[in-house]
Amino acid sequence: MSSQVMNSQATSSKAKLTLGPVLYNWPAEQRRDFYFQIAEEAPVDVVYIGEVTCSKRAPFLTPFIPEICERLERAGKEVVISTLSLVMSKRERKELHEIVQDSPWTLEANDLSAIGLLEGREHIVGPFVNVYNEDTLDYFYRNGAQRIVLPCELSGKAIERLLLSNNSKEIEIQAFGRVPLALSARCYHARSHGLSKDGCLYVCEQDPDGMNVETLDGEPFLAVNGTQTMSYTVNNLLDEVNYLNKLGVTHFRLWPQQVDMVRVAETYRARLDGKVTNEEGQDVLSNLVDFAPFANGFYHDVEGNKLVE
Amino acid sequence: MELVCPAGTPASLRAALDAGADVVYVGFRDETNARNFPGLNFSPEELEESLEKAHDMGRQVYVAINTYPQAGNLEPWYRAVDTAARIGVDAVILADIGLLDYAKRQHPELRRHLSVQASASNPEAINFYHSAFDVQRVVLPRVLTVHEIAELIKEIDVETEVFAFGGMCVMAEGRCSLSSYATGKSPNMNGVCSPASHVEYEQRRGKLVSRLGEFTINSFPNEEAAGYPTLCKGRFVGHTGEPSYLFEEPTSLNVMMLLPELIQAGVKALKIEGRQRGKAYVYQVVSGYRKAIDAAMKGEPVPLMDMGNITEGTRSTAGAYEKNWR
Numbered sequence: 001m002s003s004q005v006m007n008s009q010a011t012s013s014k015a016k017l018t019l020g021p022v023l024y025n026w027p028a029e030q031r032r033d034f035y036f037q038i039a040e041e042a043p044v045d046v047v048y049i050g051e052v053t054c055s056k057r058a059p060f061l062t063p064f065i066p067e068i069c070e071r072l073e074r075a076g077k078e079v080v081i082s083t084l085s086l087v088m089s090k091r092e093r094k095e096l097h098e099i100v101q102d103s104p105w106t107l108e109a110n111d112l113s114a115i116g117l118l119e120g121r122e123h124i125v126g127p128f129v130n131v132y133n134e135d136t137l138d139y140f141y142r143n144g145a146q147r148i149v150l151p152c153e154l155s156g157k158a159i160e161r162l163l164l165s166n167n168s169k170e171i172e173i174q175a176f177g178r179v180p181l182a183l184s185a186r187c188y189h190a191r192s193h194g195l196s197k198d199g200c201l202y203v204c205e206q207d208p209d210g211m212n213v214e215t216l217d218g219e220p221f222l223a224v225n226g227t228q229t230m231s232y233t234v235n236n237l238l239d240e241v242n243y244l245n246k247l248g249v250t251h252f253r254l255w256p257q258q259v260d261m262v263r264v265a266e267t268y269r270a271r272l273d274g275k276v277t278n279e280e281g282q283d284v285l286s287n288l289v290d291f292a293p294f295a296n297g298f299y300h301d302v303e304g305n306k307l308v309e
Numbered sequence: 310m311e312l313v314c315p316a317g318t319p320a321s322l323r324a325a326l327d328a329g330a331d332v333v334y335v336g337f338r339d340e341t342n343a344r345n346f347p348g349l350n351f352s353p354e355e356l357e358e359s360l361e362k363a364h365d366m367g368r369q370v371y372v373a374i375n376t377y378p379q380a381g382n383l384e385p386w387y388r389a390v391d392t393a394a395r396i397g398v399d400a401v402i403l404a405d406i407g408l409l410d411y412a413k414r415q416h417p418e419l420r421r422h423l424s425v426q427a428s429a430s431n432p433e434a435i436n437f438y439h440s441a442f443d444v445q446r447v448v449l450p451r452v453l454t455v456h457e458i459a460e461l462i463k464e465i466d467v468e469t470e471v472f473a474f475g476g477m478c479v480m481a482e483g484r485c486s487l488s489s490y491a492t493g494k495s496p497n498m499n500g501v502c503s504p505a506s507h508v509e510y511e512q513r514r515g516k517l518v519s520r521l522g523e524f525t526i527n528s529f530p531n532e533e534a535a536g537y538p539t540l541c542k543g544r545f546v547g548h549t550g551e552p553s554y555l556f557e558e559p560t561s562l563n564v565m566m567l568l569p570e571l572i573q574a575g576v577k578a579l580k581i582e583g584r585q586r587g588k589a590y591v592y593q594v595v596s597g598y599r600k601a602i603d604a605a606m607k608g609e610p611v612p613l614m615d616m617g618n619i620t621e622g623t624r625s626t627a628g629a630y631e632k633n634w635r
Contacts, residue, residue, distance in 0.1 A: 086481055087431045088452060090460070096433070112429060116437025130427075130483060130497065132377035135407025153486040153495055154380075161381030182485040182541075184556075185452035186635045192547040192555055197635040207548075213555060214546040215525040216518075221545065222487070224555070229480070231490055297493070303522055304490035 018046035050082035155301035177255025233295035311578035329599030345500030369399035375424035426483035432464035459574035468577035475582025477562035563625035
């Protein structure tokens with residue numbers, strides 16, 4: 001019993017903040033400057049970087065990655081390269097093989113193709129891989145995962161059950177930001193502009209937080225990010241992170257949005273360190289995020305778009 | 310080319326066999342399968358009887374156990390695999406890594422197929438499932454073109470099964486939480502998408518409005534037939550400010566015209582979607598595809614068949630199999 005108590009104390013003191021990869025099509029220079037600022041100012045422990053959503057965007061960011069990673073590492077951040085979430089074409093497969101072969105940084109696998117290629121090698125299982133139960137969790141740890149990021153639709157109850165059997169290994173949940181809900185071969189950004197995916201003109205760049213999708217009643221519903229469909233609401237588990245940390249969640253992911261992510265990270269850090277109350281933290285976050293309301297429905301086992309207070 | 314057909318009831322299973330199905334796939338009556346609808350699916354006893362009938366006719370039965378087992382409650386999924394093995398079904402169709410591992414360890418002799426819900430869209434992923442769990446066949450996600458399927462088959466050591474007809478996901482299967490975002494219930498966790506329990510129709514000034522959870526999915530003038538509000542087939546407003554079928558029109562998949570190309574590509578089996586459909590529907594679709602496959606296998610022209618009256622929204626598409634769909 002005493003070792004269990006010690007374990008839980010050990011994990012709770014180690015709560016780490018992570019910055020997920022930018023899911024949107026931000027111009028490469030803007031992404032670089034964003035990461036430089038994160039390196040210097042944001043109290044995050046881990047930074048994920050790489051093109052996860054659409055392989056057509058990757059060539060713009062790739063040349064900047066070594067410089068960005070170097071800057072992040074000098075600032076003491078753990079750097080992880082995130083891989084593509086839907087891998088189909090020959091080119092996408094070739095790029096995946098190259099990244100697995102050549103990357104000096106740890107990789108986050110976001111498709112079973114990467115999981116297969118990384119077998120036996122330390123890696124991170126990303127949020128686009130289905131992990132719903134303890135058997136799958138256990139399989140991935142045995143396969144070489146050092147950390148597993150859970151899918152967005154898992155409830156707090158399910159997360160609790162998973163933590164009972166993860167033997168104090170690293171586990172990450174999505175704490176802040178619009179959550180990626182679906183992937184497709186089709187590009188809805190291009191489609192909504194009357195274009196095909198091949199001739200998309202990179203119109204997704206126009207919506208750096210995603211393109212809002214409303215119902216026929218004018219009610220905001222979803223957000224489109226190229227081939228990815230996101231929640232309209234902004235997931236926010238500030239009120240839940242300390243409880244989850246006590247249970248054994250080691251890492252909390254913040255998805256980059258076009259808001260002051262340094263302040264977002266500071267707020268989560270302060271809450272995890274007990275330096276602000278939930279109310280104080282929520283006030284800060286509400287002032288930062290003005291483009292959509294918060295939600296935490298998935299965590300509370302109700303509709304994902306709902307906010308349970 | 311094997312014709313794999315759906316059945317939600319023993320009566321539909323008989324209809325599928327009578328219409329010429331080589332294989333019928335079914336699910337148990339619980340959350341272990343992705344068509345977990347009231348009044349649908351098979352008890353172990355019904356499966357046993359149906360299997361006997363199919364085997365007597367020289368046909369096969371597969372069992373889909375293709376939702377993701379719930380944390381802390383793995384027993385129903387273990388039991389489903391154990392029951393399928395005990396009854397002696399010809400294959401189980403699985404999606405979850407943990408459950409594939411369980412099935413391989415507990416029932417190594419039970420043939421395992423990878424469900425479309427696992428969304429294995431490339432040789433690397435498929436080869437992983439093959440080497441880790443000895444999967445013998447993969448049901449391909451509806452994201453690949455025929456050309457990509459042909460290329461993929463050259464690089465894998467397992468059989469491929471592709472969707473030919475029926476409801477069509479526009480998202481990569483098994484990687485979609487749109488339904489739970491709107492209703493709290495998802496295909497992966499609950500075996501349902503846009504569930505009927507959360508659907509409402511409302512009359513509003515000469516229009517019938519369909520809603521899912523608290524969201525309007527579509528609106529139809531009264532003289533128009535209202536489609537079921539599947540979330541991704543609704544009308545929404547994007548950047549243009551004009552309503553449109555932003556994700557996909559309410560169409561059905563139909564690859565009949567692509568049959569020669571799919572045969573040429575080396576596809577092993579064609580799958581008809583629709584375990585939730587009635588036996589008349591199953592009979593009609595299966596008969597049509599039986600004739601089409603028989604003709605295509607002989608190199609004869611594929612007979613043009615009017616499926617219009619039974620396709621969703623009375624329109625059909627070859628979907629992702631053609632590149633311009635993207």
